Amino acid sequence: AQKVTQAQTEISVVEKEDVTLDCVYETRDTTYYLFWYKQPPSGELVFLIRRNSFDEQNEISGRYSWNFQKSTSSFNFTITASQVVDSAVYFCALSDSGGYQKVTFGTGTKLQVIP
């Protein structure tokens, strides 16, 4: 069975601070995909990134960066120089590569950026 753990329920940071959101996953599959989604107060989940299990390179997109480590089964998300607009709930998710690629979501981390 697949499982995604986001141990941080809520995080508060002051604007311009860096913040890292943790994600630990469990799967028996050798090929799988990892995702991050953002859910702002408006409610609609916004896709941020998808990473294939064979690609362990870290990725940077503007102020966002992702650290994928298979050795620790982690896929952490860092926001550099946080802004108020980053305030949202962030979900980490995992899918296998077979069948219809059912996605398992973590319980989310609520990030509050204080101005």
Place this chain on the structure above:
Amino acid sequence: GAGVSQSPSNKVTEKGKDVELRCDPISGHTALYWYRQSLGQGLEFLIYFQGNSAPDKSGLPSDRFSAERTGGSVSTLTIQRTQQEDSAVYLCASSSPDRLMNIQYFGAGTRLSVL
């Protein structure tokens, strides 16, 4: 439309009434998913459609819940004899038939309140 559309955005109903929630996926997306998100909780998978078929209904919480999809497009989630514990945000997502692009795109959800 450009994105996943859900209607209504809000629904208030009385306990015992039936409700229908609608999802209009992104054009060309053959896969469609329903999730439930209770207040402050993660996403709970309900049902998955591939075309008009539902190969995975494992998440439907009871026989009061049902869903259908017609024409490989619009889907309706029906909750019969609603209970207060059904109050939640119901999210719909769709994804491309290309398995290499198994990114789920979400609608804004329907907030259901059962009084």
